[in-house]
Amino acid sequence: QVQLVQSGAEVKKPGASVKVSCKASGYTFTSYGISWVRQAPGQGLEWMGWISAYNGNTNYAQKLQGRVTMTTDTSTSTAYMELRSLRSDDTAVYYCARLDMMVRGVYAFDIWGQGTMVTVSS
């Protein structure tokens, strides 16, 4: 079945970097985009950016420009999100989600990963 499976929980110190993976299965990876969304404890959803698995084009939230990099490995159908210079307010659950722009022309996130908890603490 169509699914996104994310890497496990991470604990990082302030100033460090984290790289979260998102492995896709059950569909043609390069026909879709992958978006990343995070949710701080008890808070709402925050869009971080997206990457086209077709051509690698990216679009990042202005707030995270310069600290975030999204990449894909089409040979393993895996997307990655790296966040650098971590601060305590980056503590959140990080989700990847499929973006169905090319197949259905739907600019919504129709399949989600299970989430990865990233804790930033000294």
Add this chain to the structure above:
Amino acid sequence: DIQMTQSPSSLSASVGDRVTITCQASQDISNYLNWYQQKPGKAPKLLIYDASNLETGVPSRFSGSGSGTDFTFTISSLQPEDIATYYCQQYDNLPRYTFGQGTKLEIK
């Protein structure tokens, strides 16, 4: 940046009630609006895309309407399994996305 104002922030209703949540954009976004349901400890789930299109497999008691700046999400007859937080999401042509603040729905 486009701001989204979602209301109410929380809502208590009885099983069988009609429930309505609104989302207002700070400028005209045409029909570029989606709705998601998030249950505690779970990833969000897409319910409605492009303001009024029901995602495949989503029960027909869920619906969405609106265009321009004012949008409405409706549950026609509340079921116990609908207890969740609901988010609107707007997008532009790049696309970039913004979520509303969320509406926590509880059973009375």
